[in-house]
Amino acid sequence: MTSVAAEAGRTRPNALSRAWAFVLRHVLTVYSLLFFVYLMLPIAVVIAFSFNHPTGRFNYTWRGFTWDNWLHWNAVPGIQSAITLSLEIALFASIVATALGTLIALALVRYGFRGRGTTNLIIFLPLSTPEIVLGASLATLFLHSASYGLSIPFGFWTILIAHIMFCISFAVVTVKARLIGFDRHLEEAAMDLGANEWTTFIKVTLPLIAPAILAALLLCFAISVDDFVVTYFNAGNQVTFPIFVWGAARVATPPQINVIGTAIFGIAVTLMLINVFIQNRRSKQA
Amino acid sequence: MGFGFLHRHRGSTAYLLLAPGMLFLVVFFLVPLGFLAYQSLESGSIDFGYAFTWAWDNYSSAITGYGTQFKRSFAYAGIATAIALLVSYPVAYWIAFRGGRWKNLLLLCIVAPFFVTYLIRTLAWQTILSDDGLIVRTLTDMHILSPGGRLLATGTAVVAGITYNFLPFMALPLYVSLEQIDQTLIEAAEDLYASKWTAFFRVTFPLSLPGVVAGTLLTFIPAAGDFINAQLLGSTTNHMIGNVINSKYNELIDYPAAAAMSFILMAIILALVLIYARAVGSEKLTG
Numbered sequence: 001m002t003s004v005a006a007e008a009g010r011t012r013p014n015a016l017s018r019a020w021a022f023v024l025r026h027v028l029t030v031y032s033l034l035f036f037v038y039l040m041l042p043i044a045v046v047i048a049f050s051f052n053h054p055t056g057r058f059n060y061t062w063r064g065f066t067w068d069n070w071l072h073w074n075a076v077p078g079i080q081s082a083i084t085l086s087l088e089i090a091l092f093a094s095i096v097a098t099a100l101g102t103l104i105a106l107a108l109v110r111y112g113f114r115g116r117g118t119t120n121l122i123i124f125l126p127l128s129t130p131e132i133v134l135g136a137s138l139a140t141l142f143l144h145s146a147s148y149g150l151s152i153p154f155g156f157w158t159i160l161i162a163h164i165m166f167c168i169s170f171a172v173v174t175v176k177a178r179l180i181g182f183d184r185h186l187e188e189a190a191m192d193l194g195a196n197e198w199t200t201f202i203k204v205t206l207p208l209i210a211p212a213i214l215a216a217l218l219l220c221f222a223i224s225v226d227d228f229v230v231t232y233f234n235a236g237n238q239v240t241f242p243i244f245v246w247g248a249a250r251v252a253t254p255p256q257i258n259v260i261g262t263a264i265f266g267i268a269v270t271l272m273l274i275n276v277f278i279q280n281r282r283s284k285q286a
Numbered sequence: 287m288g289f290g291f292l293h294r295h296r297g298s299t300a301y302l303l304l305a306p307g308m309l310f311l312v313v314f315f316l317v318p319l320g321f322l323a324y325q326s327l328e329s330g331s332i333d334f335g336y337a338f339t340w341a342w343d344n345y346s347s348a349i350t351g352y353g354t355q356f357k358r359s360f361a362y363a364g365i366a367t368a369i370a371l372l373v374s375y376p377v378a379y380w381i382a383f384r385g386g387r388w389k390n391l392l393l394l395c396i397v398a399p400f401f402v403t404y405l406i407r408t409l410a411w412q413t414i415l416s417d418d419g420l421i422v423r424t425l426t427d428m429h430i431l432s433p434g435g436r437l438l439a440t441g442t443a444v445v446a447g448i449t450y451n452f453l454p455f456m457a458l459p460l461y462v463s464l465e466q467i468d469q470t471l472i473e474a475a476e477d478l479y480a481s482k483w484t485a486f487f488r489v490t491f492p493l494s495l496p497g498v499v500a501g502t503l504l505t506f507i508p509a510a511g512d513f514i515n516a517q518l519l520g521s522t523t524n525h526m527i528g529n530v531i532n533s534k535y536n537e538l539i540d541y542p543a544a545a546a547m548s549f550i551l552m553a554i555i556l557a558l559v560l561i562y563a564r565a566v567g568s569e570k571l572t573g
Contacts, residue, residue, distance in 0.1 A: 021482065025384070032380040035373065036395050039453070042410035043402055049413065060413050100307035111300035119304060126315050128503070130511025130555070132528050133548045136535055137318035140325050140545065165314040168307055226404055228514065233535065245405040249518060253409065261406035268401035269394070276390040 043265065050258035057252035069255040073263075076254045082244035083260060085156070086225050089240065093163035094220035100164070101171025102213055108172070109179040126169045135233030138162050142234065154236025162234045163227065167220040174219055178212030222268060326545035336542055344546035352530050352547065359526040360554065362441070362516075363509035366448040370456040370505050371498065373449070378460035378497075379490075382467075396457050399450070408447055408518045415443050415519065439521040447515035455504040463497025464490070499566055507555055527551055 049059055053066040074080040108119065126134065138161070145152045152158060186208065190200045228242035235243060245257055326344055330336035349356070381392045399407060415421060415437040425431040437443050467490060475485040513528030527547060535544035 024482070028376055028380050029384070032377045035377045036392075038450075039395065039399055042407050042414065042450070043399060045410040045413050046402055046406055049410075060416055061418065100310060103303040104307040107300045107303035111303075113300040113304075119308060122308065122311050122316065126311070128507055128559075130507060130528070130551060132511045132513065132531050133319075133322075133552055134315070136531065136544055136548050137322035138314060139535070140321045140541065141314070141318040143541070144321055144325075161314055164310065168311060172307075222401065226400070228405055232532075242403055242405050245403065245409070249405065249409060257406060257409075261402050264403065265398075265401045269398060272394050272397075276394055279390060280387070 046258050046265070047262045050255055050262045052255050052258075054255060059253045059255045059258065069259050073256050073259045076256045078239060079241075079244060079254075079256055079260070082239045082241045085159075085238060086241040089156075089159055089163055090221045090224035092160055093167055093224045094217050097164045097167030097220045098171045098175075098213060098216045101168050101216060102175045102209075104168070104172045105175035105179055109176060109182075123169045123172050126166055127173075131166075131227075131229040132233075134166060135162070135230040138165065138230070139233040154234060155238050158234045158236065159231055159238060159240065162230050163224045166227070166230060167223060170219055170223060171216040174216040175209065175212045178209050178215075182208065218271065225264065322545045322548060325541050326549055328542045328545075330542075332539045341542065344542045345550065348543060348547045348550055352527060355525055355527045355530050356550070356554070358524070359510050359528065359551075360558070362445050362448060362526060363506050363512075366445050366452070366509050367456070367502050367506045369445070369449045370453055371460075371502060374453055374457040374501075375460055375498075378457050378464055382461055382464035383469075393458070393461065396461075397454050400454055404451065405514065405518075407451065408514055411443070411447050411450065412438065412518055415446070438519065439524070441520065441524050443519040444515050444524045444526075447519045448509050448512060451512075451515065452505045452509055455508070456501040459500035459504060460494065460497040463494045463500075467493045495566060499562075502562070503559060506558075510555055511551060 049062075050069055051065050051067070052059055052062055053064040053068070054061070055063055104119070104123065107113070108116070138158075139154075142152050142154060142158050187200050187204050190204045191197070195203065226242065228246060231240050232243060232246065239247070241260065248254065248257060324338060325336070327338060327341050328336040329339045329341035329344070377396075381389055381396075385392050402410075413419065417436055417438060422431065422435070422437055425437075426433060426435065431437070471493070472485050472489050475489045476482070480488065510526075511528050513526055513532050516524050516526045516529050531544045531547050531551070534540045534547070
């Protein structure tokens with residue numbers, strides 16, 4: 001009897017601390033799930049209000065369900081051209097920025113050269129400059145360009161230049177991360193087997209860093225489509241989708257804005273889910 | 287020219303790879319900063335144009351005229367950053383240590399808000415915090431908010447918006463640094479009779495500091511320059527320096543004042559980052 005009691009006494013703190021750990025673990029889980037509810041709350045509102053049937057100019061209170069906004073997504077004047085412009089800019093900006101960024105990443109990881117520190121600094125700086133400063137300074141360059149006999153009117157090209165500018169650093173960081181963890185033996189093997197450097201690059205290096213290049217493309221595309229501040233300073237009278245939303249927010253918010261927001265969200269999340277799925281399958285195979 | 291990227295060696299190839307991208311950044315990022323600096327010392331008016339006159343008083347009048355907005359910007363950004371850190375650390379910890387095979391999916395949930403256009407996200411908060419919205423009604427019923435009290439058009443709403451909009455910038459670096467921690471170190475601490483809390487404060491937290499530093503900077507810098515949250519969720523009494531720069535540049539066409547304020551903003555951010563780096567140790571910044 002006494003030995004059993006003594007044993008129970010000895011195991012007690014252990015059981016207590018285990019119970020405490022159990023509670024702690026579940027507190028953390030519950031808290032984390034609440035956090036995700038908080039994260040998703042505005043998104044749920046955006047999606048729900050894309051089906052709203054507002055009576056006034058503003059889409060703030062729930063008035064009833066309708067499919068109309070989705071069926072007539074381009075019924076609001078200007079919204080379709082704004083989306084087209086945003087997609088065009090994002091497409092060109094992400095391709096150019098990723099190409100330039102990949103080259104810089106290759107140079108940074110593969111070469112020793114003078115000025116590496118300066119290069120890193122110039123790539124890091126745009127990431128740590130407030131957007132409003134990026135926008136104002138670039139606009140100032142374009143404003144002054146006329147007095148140097150090189151008139152660049154605000155419009156498509158100034159927006160495109162601005163987007164390439166703030167996307168390059170993101171592309172460099174994304175591709176660089178992949179290149180650093182890269183198995184150089186694969187390239188050496190290809191060269192041992194008689195491939196020249198160009199063939200090795202095309203047949204070995206490029207396929208291996210392709211996922212990083214794709215990731216950089218998608219990241220740049222997402223940042224470009226979403227950008228408001230820098231674009232606003234450099235757009236002139238051109239209207240991208242975020243600028244359209246900004247203008248609308250002052251006078252009227254048609255539910256079509258939510259339709260487009262939901263559509264962009266849906267496409268992006270689907271792409272990401274496919275990516276997560278592929279990664280999980282790969283890690284299972286490996 | 288040899289395509290010698292396969293060997294880490296000196297040569298012109300590196301510069302050829304760097305040239306197009308770096309040239310672009312120099313011409314469209316560094317040179318514009320120079321133009322902005324030049325413009326910040328101009329004087330004149332919209333009607334007669336601006337000319338360079340070493341007008342240093344643009345700086346002094348920006349500080350005397352808009353000191354409140356500067357202070358408010360850094361206060362809002364600081365509070366939002368602190369809240370974001372406290373709110374997202376436990377979640378980053380949970381995903382890193384208990385996420386298991388759901389890790390990628392949970393990370394996707396963290397970045398998901400990014401995929402709803404920034405402005406639309408903020409407009410959604412306008413709906414949520416609106417006067418006849420659920421939150422205001424509940425808080426009024428609980429007597430936390432006095433009858434007729436508002437959330438929209440207050441500093442609280444602006445800080446809440448900033449916190450929400452930049453959360454992924456905080457949560458992701460935290461996750462990355464927590465994920466990299468060698469679990470055996472924590473086990474070792476516990477084997478040496480450290481309690482769970484001691485092990486956390488003496489081992490886990492110090493090892494996650496690079497993530498804390500990266501996260502706070504990535505949140506604080508864009509937050510200090512933001513004007514969208516103050517515009518859509520606040521009133522003019524909540525305007526930040528970003529609102530002033532925006533209206534000076536785009537509405538009042540007072541370029542020199544906007545340029546001077548931009549540089550003061552950047553200088554203060556730089557100073558704060560340096561002080562912060564000194565406080566936590568500069569090796570943590572690059573680590």
